[in-house]
Amino acid sequence: MSAPLLALLDGSIVDVTQPIVRADDLGVVRGDGVFDATLARRGADGVPEVRDREAHLDRLERSAQILQLPVPDRAGFERAMDALVAAWDFDAAPEAIIRLVLTRGPEGGGDPTAFALMAPLGASAIAERDRGVSVTLLGRGHDGDEVAAMPWLLPGAKSLSYSINMAAKRHAAQHGFDDVVFVSPAGLLLEGPTSTLVVDRGGRLLTPRQDGILASITLDHLMRDAPAAGLDVAFAALEPEDLTSADGAWLLSSGRLLARVTSVDGRPLPTSPLDAALRRVLGV
Structure with missing residues (x-):
């Protein structure tokens, strides 16, 4: 090493x-x-x-x-x-x-x-590409559109103030989960502490609207190259039910690239039929 x-x-x-x-x-x-x-x-x-x-x-x-x-x-x-x-x-x-x-x-x-x-x-990031991640849903104190309207909350900035994100990851680990997806007070899915969520709903790939969410370069990569692979990716207002009843889901990030979500708060999630296609597009 x-x-x-x-x-x-x-x-x-x-x-x-x-x-x-x-x-x-x-x-x-x-x-x-x-x-x-x-x-x-x-x-x-x-x-x-x-x-x-x-x-x-x-x-x-x-x-x-x-x-x-x-x-x-x-x-x-x-x-x-x-x-x-x-x-x-x-x-x-x-x-x-x-x-x-x-x-x-x-x-x-x-x-x-x-x-x-x-x-x-990290070895764990590499392993999670193959075995996937279990996630838990955690509340976040502001709705995305509220954060976007409050520049003092630094929407869209990747700042060094990462304590809350890391605390969320530690909370997940202490309760037997690999990662987190944040939920707004209005009940909408947001992002992970260090990742972006994508879900498969009937063969269509959906990701939370990026109001108040850090723009994901890995998501940009997917949206840019998806059409050539026959994939459709769109922004949507997603609720927890959209994730728990999805045909599959993934967390995207710059290092891990792609990790499929295997369960949400202990509830198993299937592997999407589009998993292999996403992996090819993102070079996993």
């Missing part, structure tokens, strides 16, 4: 054990910053690639804009990713996650902190 690699925006690789963030960095003390994450692996031609690279850089820029952070140094993050991919041992770890991080910087003022970190994709 490869050790994590750390790159600065000048393209230099630095020792991951050496501090590069000040103790008073607002990304550390307040979670005031943004990040994005994507999968790196060898392509069909054997050449290492960063999946949906430009789309992740675009989303990092959108997140920074929402938090009123300085515009990310796109060329610098490109250099950092290039350096990481060139230095990575893909024989030891064929799949890895690259995280792009930008914080507001020191509390007293100063330059923002920016770096890229590459680490092996």
